[in-house]
Amino acid sequence: MPMPRLRIRLSTVLAGAGLLVPGCANPGVGSAHDDPAAPVTLTFWHGWSTAGERKAIDDSVARFEKRHRNITVKVVPNVTDETMNQALRASGDDAPDVVSSFTTNNVGQYCSSGMWVDLDPFLKKTGVDKEKVFPRTFLDYTSYQGEQCALPLLADSxxxxxxxxxxxxxxxxxxxxxxxxxxxxxxxxxxxxxxxxxxxxxxxxxxxxxxxxxxxxxxxxxxxxxxxxxxxxxxxxxxxxxxxxxxxxxxxxxxxxxxxxxxxxxxxxxxxxxxxxxxxxxxxxxxxxxxxxxxxxxxxxxxxxxxxxxxxxxxxxxxxxxxLTGTVAGIAHSSRHQNAAWELVKFLTVDTDQVVRFANAIHNVPSTHAALKSPRLDTDPTFRTFLDIARNPHSVALPPSVNGGQYVTALQDFSYRVEAGQVPDLDAGLRGLDAQIDSDNLQSEN
The missing domain is CATH 3.40.190.10 (Periplasmic binding protein-like II)
Structure with missing residues (x-):
């Protein structure tokens, strides 16, 4: 079955462990000077875990390898954000080249820490106009302060x-x-x-x-x-x-x-x-x-x-x-094969046929304009409801933050108290919530 996005509190754990603090990574250890046509083995870490999801990923990689005969992809499934970030901080030989995450709330930290590389130079170099390829809301949750360190890899509505x-x-x-x-x-x-x-x-x-x-x-x-x-x-x-x-x-x-x-x-x-x-x-x-x-x-x-x-x-x-929310994909800062890694990220996120086939396989919403309009998409009307929601210009995603989803956790905890009748003065309670979120953000920046 498709994997729902349930990891809202994870960013708080990671921040508390010092795994997602801006500046904690060393963005300079990788390389974007490799030849993407040279023989290479890439490591791709993802979080999907069920048999059907893993098969869909493996099938996607097989299609990629058929198109790029010089690139072999080692796929590692069921990887949590915590494991991924520990590996990226260590930057050892076992660190991944291509990374993905279900936690869109953490994109602000991926970008600001430098652990995921800025993809705009790769987009420009290969002629991909992101504004024409991806819906605006999807671009909003895959970037932070002007840096596009991730791209959408299917979505949820x-x-x-x-x-x-x-x-x-x-x-x-x-x-x-x-x-x-x-x-x-x-x-x-x-x-x-x-x-x-x-x-x-x-x-x-x-x-x-x-x-x-x-x-x-x-x-x-x-x-x-x-x-x-x-x-x-x-x-x-x-x-x-x-x-x-x-x-x-x-x-x-x-x-x-x-x-x-x-x-x-x-x-x-x-x-x-x-x-x-x-x-x-x-x-x-x-x-x-x-x-x-x-x-x-x-x-x-x-x-x-x-x-x-x-x-x-x-x-x-x-x-x-x-x-709206979804899965995001990017390139690890420590990868020494960033151009080859970009070819995989581009295939998974931009190629219309690939996006449609993957969306149908795991019953998620496709994340490009062209794929959302594709006649090859699942025609089940109960599924198309969610495609229409994804296309609706009023639909929204959570904004990225320097401390990931910590502000969402604060909102959750406050909401539990409100529904239980433990917040007699809602105005004062909301002002206190704002102060808590601002304080948490300030600590992350420092």
């Missing part, structure tokens, strides 16, 4: 999965488009037994549920996390209060935080056959494009569909938007 059978039973004819419609439908879809215990919840907004990280729902408001000077501005953005007010309203309308949280503890593991949407304990659920493949493989016992997540009522014209 988040939307709404809904139980069509439950909708029909409740007399609902289409998925909700706005947050008020979401609340209305969630109440209609919530069912209890004779004792008042939940049998099914319409939509659970709890931030600890599966993919319900607050930044993903917050994307429907299109927030600006930082100002021009890099200072956190969540307290100054009216969308922040609107977002938390909406989450509170959704919770209250379906019974309150404590009953919903108690029900959540009865859910099975997200990636198991006991997933709460699969077992029909949830009638609607936010998730990524990979969930559809999992539902089909599990032979879900109900009809289901996909749609974009609802948007705030006063932003109804942005319906179709969503949260």
């Amino acid at each position: 988040y939307g709404l999965y809904y139980n069509k059978d439950a909708f029909k039973k409740a007399g609902i004819t289409r998925p909700p488009h706005t947050m008020s419609e979401l609340k209305r439908d969630a109440v209609k879809l919530t069912r209890r037994d004779r004792n008042g215990s939940y049998q099914q919840v319409g939509f659970m907004p709890g931030f600890r549920l599966y993919q319900n990280s607050p930044d993903r729902m917050f994307a429907q408001w299109g927030p600006a996390y930082f100002d021009r000077n890099g200072k956190s501005r969540l307290a100054r953005d009216p969308a922040s209060k609107e977002f938390f007010a909406t989450a509170r309203e959704l919770t209250a309308a379906q019974g309150g935080y404590r009953p919903l949280e108690k029900f959540r503890t009865t859910f099975g593991d997200e990636m198991s056959a006991q997933n709460a949407f699969l077992t029909q304990k949830l009638a609607m659920h936010m998730d990524g494009e990979w969930r559809g493949l999992m539902l089909r493989r599990a032979k879900a016992r109900f009809a289901w569909g996909t749609a974009p997540m609802p948007v705030p009522d006063d932003r109804a014209d942005t319906y179709g938007r969503g949260y």
Whole structure:
């Protein structure tokens, strides 16, 4: 099954271990003077781990080697960001040439530390116009302060999965488009037994549920996390209060935080056959494009569909938007074969046929304009929902930061306290959150 992006807290661990501090790497040990046509063996580290994903990568590399007879690629799967960064800091003979990561939040650190090389010279040298190849949002999360140290290698978009059978039973004819419609439908879809215990919840907004990280729902408001000077501005953005007010309203309308949280503890593991949407304990659920493949493989016992997540009522014209993230690929600063490594990165990220075949193989969203329009893409309409979300000009990704995803972790922890009713003054709480994020960023810069 495709790998969801669940490693949000990893950047905090790495920063605390001194693995991602700007300036900690030695960008000068590699070389961009190699002949890409000379015989060479490259090492490619990636994080995919399941049999299907690994086969898709191996097939991709085989296609590359067939085109580049002089280059042999040694593929190392299931590599974590922590392992990769330790190797890049050491810069030994076993360090990789081509690297990839699921953690887009860390791109700011990859760029500012110099551990991943700037790809703009390679793009220019080989005539690749990145603005024409990649959607703007994808370029935003693969660069930092003007340095393009990574390129997108497939993407994820988040939307709404809904139980069509439950909708029909409740007399609902289409998925909700706005947050008020979401609340209305969630109440209609919530069912209890004779004792008042939940049998099914319409939509659970709890931030600890599966993919319900607050930044993903917050994307429907299109927030600006930082100002021009890099200072956190969540307290100054009216969308922040609107977002938390909406989450509170959704919770209250379906019974309150404590009953919903108690029900959540009865859910099975997200990636198991006991997933709460699969077992029909949830009638609607936010998730990524990979969930559809999992539902089909599990032979879900109900009809289901996909749609974009609802948007705030006063932003109804942005319906179709969503949260975007993805895998990123780059060249290790320590590689002595950077031109040959670029040929592999370029093939994996730019070549339309390769991007489409890889996207179909692991059921992820392709990451180039041409691939998104390709007639060879999976034609399943439930999957195409996520392609449309990726193409929507209002869709957003998290902005890069010098301390990676540490600001997202701070937002998560704050959100847990808000939903539990532990933040009586939301304005003051948001100001404190801004101060914490700014302090964390300052420490990373120093």
